[in-house]
Amino acid sequence: MQITRFGGIAETPKVHGLSPEDLAARSRYMLLAMAAADQAWKQSGLDLSEADPYRYGTYLGASMADLEAYANAFQALFDEGPRAMPKLTAPAVLKNVPAGILASRHGCKGPNKAIVSACASGSHAIGDAAMLIRAGRADAMLAVSTEAPIFPATFAMFNALNALSTRNEAPESASRPFDLERDGFVLAEGAGAMVLESEAHAQERGAEILAELAGYGQTCDAYHIFRPDPTGAGAAACMRQALRDAEADPDDVGYINAHATGTPMGDRAEALAIQQVFPEAQPWVSSTKAILGHLAAAAGAVEAIVAALAVRYGVVPPQMNCDHPDPECAIRLAPAYKTEGRIDLALSNSFGFGGTNAVLAFRPYPR
Numbered sequence: 001m002q003i004t005r006f007g008g009i010a011e012t013p014k015v016h017g018l019s020p021e022d023l024a025a026r027s028r029y030m031l032l033a034m035a036a037a038d039q040a041w042k043q044s045g046l047d048l049s050e051a052d053p054y055r056y057g058t059y060l061g062a063s064m065a066d067l068e069a070y071a072n073a074f075q076a077l078f079d080e081g082p083r084a085m086p087k088l089t090a091p092a093v094l095k096n097v098p099a100g101i102l103a104s105r106h107g108c109k110g111p112n113k114a115i116v117s118a119c120a121s122g123s124h125a126i127g128d129a130a131m132l133i134r135a136g137r138a139d140a141m142l143a144v145s146t147e148a149p150i151f152p153a154t155f156a157m158f159n160a161l162n163a164l165s166t167r168n169e170a171p172e173s174a175s176r177p178f179d180l181e182r183d184g185f186v187l188a189e190g191a192g193a194m195v196l197e198s199e200a201h202a203q204e205r206g207a208e209i210l211a212e213l214a215g216y217g218q219t220c221d222a223y224h225i226f227r228p229d230p231t232g233a234g235a236a237a238c239m240r241q242a243l244r245d246a247e248a249d250p251d252d253v254g255y256i257n258a259h260a261t262g263t264p265m266g267d268r269a270e271a272l273a274i275q276q277v278f279p280e281a282q283p284w285v286s287s288t289k290a291i292l293g294h295l296a297a298a299a300g301a302v303e304a305i306v307a308a309l310a311v312r313y314g315v316v317p318p319q320m321n322c323d324h325p326d327p328e329c330a331i332r333l334a335p336a337y338k339t340e341g342r343i344d345l346a347l348s349n350s351f352g353f354g355g356t357n358a359v360l361a362f363r364p365y366p367r
Contacts, residue, residue, distance in 0.1 A: 004164040006171035007150045008188025008293035025088050027066035030098045032191035032298075033146035037102050040193035045207060046140060048107045057111035057138050059129045060099035061121030061145030063297035066092040068151050102144060110138050118352030119259070120218075121145050122300025123360055126194055127216035133198050140197035145301035148189045158187065161226060163263060173321050175294070177260035177287035178267050178333060180324040185261035188293025192301030194308075209365045211308040214345065215248065217241025221355030228266050228351060232273030238357040239277045239347060246345065246361040253283040254343035255316050255334075257307045259351045260287035261294050264326075270349065271329035283347075286319035286334040300350040304360050307348040311364045314342050 013035035018026070026034070048056060069092035076084040091097045096114040103112050111132055115124045122145030129141035158164045165184040167174035176182040202209050219241065221234035228235070243250065256274060260267045274285060288306050295302055306317055316339040325333055348360045 001159060001162075002166040004155050004159055004166050004187070005168045006174070006186070007155070008186060009150055010188075010190045025091070027069060027092045027148070028189075029062065029066060029146045029148035030101060032148055032189065033060065033098045033102065033144050033193075034105065036146070036191035036193040037106070037142060037144050040195050041106055041142065044195035045205075046195060053107050053109035055110055055139040056108040056141070057129070057132065058099050058103040058106070058108045058142045058144070059111070059125040060096070060102065060114045061117075061123075061125035061297050061300060062095040062098065062114050063116055063118050063121050063147060064149050064154065065095045067149065067153055069093050071151075071153060098146065102142060106142060108142060111141070117356045117358070118354060119294070119296055119299055120350040120352040120356045120358040121297035122192060122302070123304060123348065123350035123358035124218065124300070126196065126213070126301060126304055127218065127358060127360055129196050130213050130216060133196060139201045140195060142193065142195055143301065144191065144193040145298045146191035147296040147298040149187055149296055150189050154187065165262065175262050175290045176321045177258065177262045177290050178271070178319070178326055178329045179262075179322045180326045182262040182264065182267065184263055185289065186293035188295050190292070190295045190298045190302060192298055192305050194301065194305065211312050211362045212365045213360060214363045215242040215244070215246030215361030217245065217357070217359040219357045221357065223355050226353045228269040229355070230265065230269050232269045232276060234355060234357050235270055235273035235349065235351055236276040238359045239273065239349070242347060242359040242361040246363070248345050248361065250278045251281045252345045253278065253281065253347055254341070255307070255310050255346040256283050256285045257303045257310070257317070257346065257348045258285050258287040259349040261289055266351070267326065268328050270351065271331050274331050282332040284316045284334045284339065285331045286317050288317055290320040290322070300348070300358065303350070304348045304362075307346040307360065308362045311343045311346045311362050315340055316343070
């Protein structure tokens with residue numbers, strides 16, 4: 001078995017307002033979430049000083065939490081016994097803790113929970129938050145997803161499944177979605193955050209609306225614990241759900257931000273699903289994982305942001321590192337440069353281990 005020796009490391013997040021004790025108590029994946037949430041909150045211009053805080057909530061997508069904290073805790077337990085357990089192990093490994101931290105930081109006393117659905121966690125956090133707003137249970141929601149999986153055990157775990165690229169001599173070109181020479185995904189860390197709110201609430205406070213979250217789909221392959229259904233049926237059904245929710249037709253879609261991680265099976269299954277949903281229309285398709293790597297639970301939120309900005313600015317993100325497109329992935333791949341043009345609807349696909357699928361649909365909001 002070949003061993004992967006590289007990954008995508010984010011800049012150390014700068015989080016303001018933390019005491020040295022608080023900073024020491026925050027795991028890296030928490031700090032990434034806090035930094036992303038701070039940026040989104042500031043951009044939104046939300047001010048809860050005179051609002052009902054119970055009308056504002058926080059949903060967090062997470063998957064692996066702090067694996068280093070787990071490892072240190074187990075090592076202390078095995079070497080020295082239970083009295084040696086680090087004091088802050090529990091908050092480091094409980095995946096809902098960052099959701100509570102973000103709620104406290106921004107004053108959101110409404111719905112609050114962590115969503116764990118592997119690589120679809122971020123998209124589920126956004127979609128489920130939007131459903132709460134639609135149901136009238138919240139005026140606005142902070143949806144965040146985060147992951148900091150750069151740790152030896154994580155690489156060993158995915159290497160055991162032959163899921164990671166082992167292109168150790170050329171890491172900058174190792175993430176190759178849809179390319180015939182792809183050999184697995186590139187593990188990376190990061191976080192993404194969105195502030196979602198009802199149109200009426202946003203208009204009332206004069207907010208700058210970046211895009212409309214028009215549709216949401218969620219299905220399960222019910223096929224295998226880590227392999228996608230090779231027919232693409234579950235992914236296709238999820239995209240169709242998002243289109244129905246958006247009251248849109250396949251012809252309306254101008255761009256798809258594919259989940260495509262660079263694994264042979266996953267890319268082909270998604271390409272087949274796209275062919276099923278778009279047998280005639282040919283939307284542009286690209287996977288930003290070629291640039292960012294696979295952010296695991298954080299991928300859905302970051303890629304949703306890419307899709308939302310694509311419709312806002314009329315720009316199709318490029319498909320990089322695809323020098324020899326796999327003929328079994330017969331879809332309209334975006335070129336390796338910026339393509340401009342109006343996009344009436346964009347889909348953001350997220351498919352995770354366990355067969356869980358989530359698709360978000362974005363359309364431009366009039367400016």
